[in-house]
Amino acid sequence: MGISGRTTESFEERIRAYEDAWLSPLAVRSFETRGRARPEEPCSVRTPFQRDRDRLVHSKPFRRLKGKTQVFIDPQGDHYRTRMTHTLETTAISRVVARALRLNEDLVEAIGLGHDTGHTPFGHAGEQALDDALNASFGRRFRHNEQSWRIARRLNLTEEVCDGILTHTGAQEPETLEGRIVRIVDRVAYINHDIDDAIRYGILAEDELPRAEIELLGATGTDRIDRLVHDLVDTSSEAGGIVQSDEIGESMLSLRAFMFDRVYLGPHVEPEHRRAHEVVKTIFARLMEDPGLLPPGEGELADRITDYVAGMTDRFALAYAAAV
Template identity: 80%
Template sequence: MERAASVVDAFAQRMREQEELTLSPLAVRSYGGRGRERPEEQCGVRTPFQRDRDRLVHSKPFRRLKGKTQVFIDPQGDHYRTRMTHTLETTAISRVVARALRLNEDLVEAIGLGHDTGHTPFGHAGEQALDDVLCARFGRRFRHNEQSYRIARRLNLTHEVCQGILTHTGSREPETLEGKIVRLVDRVAYINHDIDDAIRYGILRDSDLPVDEIGLLGPTGSERIDTLVHDIVVASEEAGDIRQSDEVGEAMLSLRAFMFERVYLGPHAEPEHRRAHDVVRAIFERLVAEPERLPAGEGDLPDRIMDYVAGMTDRFALAYAASL
């Protein structure tokens, strides 16, 4: 036991010294934070944030992301993005930004991997549908970031990771620069890969994309991401915070507005949204009427229904509704 304790102490000390040499003064350190709600022994070969990353990767909510599509409901094709691929793209880009700014890559990675674990099936259409039925029946609201936060707390992740997951969207700002990176890069990732998927689906053509924004950011997804990442790094280094330049930031917001108009809320989206709402409502109403169908879980009836429905993959939800 003494030998094991010495190994743990030596690893932690080595990591502290390494971070003092390599990280920015603005970076969160891996040791000395607010820790976990339920205290645990330190791991002898991983920092707390590395342990959070591994705990997420090995969790069921993370694995189910591969069965939750990003924009289109259960599309026929192997190359459409899922929540899993979106999560991996967001995490990878976030690590690039963090390394360039000498911030804590392990913290960024854990937040990135966990940020969408609470997302519903059927993307934001499913999220809206679950929010609608919960509000109408129980006066409760559903937000996927809050559900991801619930999962993170159940996994007993560190405060810094939990808080970054909770604030990756919504009105609350992240406490750390690492959390701010994931919040911004989440948009960088989904805007660009959703353009790619919309073109593959036949909703958009390259010629439909707004000329000025594409001229500034780049004609391909990879070029746009490269432009956006370089801009974030330069603007953030100058500001001592996570920022975009005005010109590039406005172009990205304009491109996002275009995607909402033409793709997320466009004419093709109405039947997809109706389908998602019908499926979620049918499952919800049956679970309210027959709560014995629910697996064992924590919390009151709304919590248990929310956990079960939000955890479903697209195909499971479609099959479950059909079986009713």
């Protein structure tokens, strides 16, 4: 008998038996995926969702997340969040929720790791700047979730992972419960760690946080995340879907609105936003003027520029704009 404890069953048969015994009836089964856009031979030691996870971790778009800051442009300090750390925090919290609800952790992990791979440099300011440039030149819009979905399709990820990545934000709801976990946890993660970064950056003081929300959710980021996660698990267990309680959900949305007013769109970050817009505008205009500067590739000019600009890290974009 081998290390696995069995010699007659295949890997797929063992996973199917394990998931039937452990997972909720509402969970997506790993070997019942709707498949990929381009069929592939199955892996003998990984489920399709585990394969998606590994493919994302080894991809260039994922690696570049370490050079894309979350809120502040190329900050001077080692402790500010990047898109990479945000992605890892979101994924870790999502796995906790999935395990507690007996849903498919591997599917949640793949969605979590891929959800922001299409994000621009300079956070939401960069996303708005690229959207403005694309709209002015091509009559098209840019949304980072759609760009992340394009990357997922390029990597030939499973349909469930692609759907979860596309719908982690926006009007469309994910088709799976696993995708809905990531959608809510993404907000839980960024609201709380962005508060921490804003305080560290000096544009927000702890005593300025809305009292009612802090009293309900907790005084520290750790306390707030713990409260939000427990509420999400407890409420979802009773509801049979992925939902927050009305009280906690409304409080989180109120805290999110506060962050948009004071941090994301507040007066203190206006110089940062102008800087991001100028950099993206300069790069976009230069590439429109001379498409030969783009990396070799096929497709429409709008797509090639979008892929190149959205894929840049903060520092690369700043250096590129300075050089042109």
